[in-house]
Amino acid sequence: MTTDLAVFLFLAAIAILAAISMLFARNSVYSALFLVLNLATVAVLYLLLNAAFIAMVQVTVYTGAIMVLFLFVIMLLGSQQAGTGPDLPWQMPVAITLGLALMATLVYALLGRPSLALASQAVLQGFGSPQAVGELLFSRYLLPFEATSVLLLAAMVGAIALTRDEPEGKPR
Amino acid sequence: MNVPTNYVVALSAVLFTIGVVGVLIRRNAILAFMSVELMLNAANLAFIAYARALQDMSGQVFVFFVIAVAAAEVAVGLALIVAIFKTKHSIDVDELSSLKG
Numbered sequence: 001m002t003t004d005l006a007v008f009l010f011l012a013a014i015a016i017l018a019a020i021s022m023l024f025a026r027n028s029v030y031s032a033l034f035l036v037l038n039l040a041t042v043a044v045l046y047l048l049l050n051a052a053f054i055a056m057v058q059v060t061v062y063t064g065a066i067m068v069l070f071l072f073v074i075m076l077l078g079s080q081q082a083g084t085g086p087d088l089p090w091q092m093p094v095a096i097t098l099g100l101a102l103m104a105t106l107v108y109a110l111l112g113r114p115s116l117a118l119a120s121q122a123v124l125q126g127f128g129s130p131q132a133v134g135e136l137l138f139s140r141y142l143l144p145f146e147a148t149s150v151l152l153l154a155a156m157v158g159a160i161a162l163t164r165d166e167p168e169g170k171p172r
Numbered sequence: 173m174n175v176p177t178n179y180v181v182a183l184s185a186v187l188f189t190i191g192v193v194g195v196l197i198r199r200n201a202i203l204a205f206m207s208v209e210l211m212l213n214a215a216n217l218a219f220i221a222y223a224r225a226l227q228d229m230s231g232q233v234f235v236f237f238v239i240a241v242a243a244a245e246v247a248v249g250l251a252l253i254v255a256i257f258k259t260k261h262s263i264d265v266d267e268l269s270s271l272k273g
Contacts (some may be wrong), residue, residue, distance in 0.1 A: 004174040004175055005174075005175055005179075008180075015183065016187065016190070017189055018188055019190040022194070023190065023193065023198065023203075027199060032206065035206050038206055038213070039213060042187075042213055045180070046220050047181075048219050049180070049223075050224055051220045051223065051224070051232050051235075053232070054232050057236060057239055061240075061243055064254065066242065068252055069246055069247070070202065070206065070250070073202065077202075077254070077257050095196035095197045096193060100192040103199055106185040106188065107182060110182075111181065114225070123224075123227070124227060127227070128223075128229070131231065132229055134232070136233050138232075144237060148240045151240070152240065152243070152244050154244070154245065155247045155248050158247075158248045158251065159248055159250075162248070162252060163251045163254050
């Protein structure tokens with residue numbers, strides 16, 4: 001077994017265990033922290049797959065901003081203990097059966113093709129660097145980039161409008 | 173990293189499945205929402221793996237857009253959960269069985 005494969009298997013084990021722990025943690029705060037661990041592990045995988053800029057975006061946006069927002073809302077609502085498990089007796093076995101069926105289908109669809117070995121090609125100079133990503137963003141993908149800024153503005157306005165305290169007597 | 177792309181894609185499939193099972197079994201709306209984030213993240217991992225294998229940066233740019241859209245989705249989704257909590261005093265998805273606000 002090569003070192004690369006060992007490192008990959010180690011990271012994959014951490015990511016999968018963190019994801020499963022997220023599902024079955026009793027406390028929502030622990031779930032959020034396990035999700036942070038999962039996202040950070042995937043960020044390390046991004047680094048190893050020559051996507052340095054995306055790895056940094058993952059850490060700052062996902063594990064930084066988005067998960068802080070999740071923790072903030074969990075603590076704001078005081079819902080740490082809510083919804084600990086399903087009451088329907090058949091829900092868990094059915095969900096796991098359907099999940100395994102989905103995974104079998106995904107693996108069949110994705111891996112039923114000849115393997116693209118990463119080792120066969122040398123990586124181009126600067127592949128995945130902030131400069132290379134930025135050049136693509138501001139040339140070929142300029143329109144989607146600008147559309148994203150409009151989307152973020154719309155999300156900001158929507159979030160404020162949804163959580164604003166309405167004056168008494170006024171319909172929404 | 174010198175690992176076959178299929179291994180990374182298989183990891184992505186496993187994480188996606190865990191996210192789907194999470195949406196199916198957890199009734200806490202925030203937990204279901206975090207499972208959706210897990211699924212988005214699994215799809216991103218597949219994008220990065222194929223971008224590396226095909227030597228095409230477009231996959232990485234797409235992941236950038238997915239992360240931006242996820243940020244917007246989380247802001248609006250959590251605002252919706254807070255608004256639901258204000259009216260129903262619960263975020264158990266089983267309680268949300270009526271369309272009347």
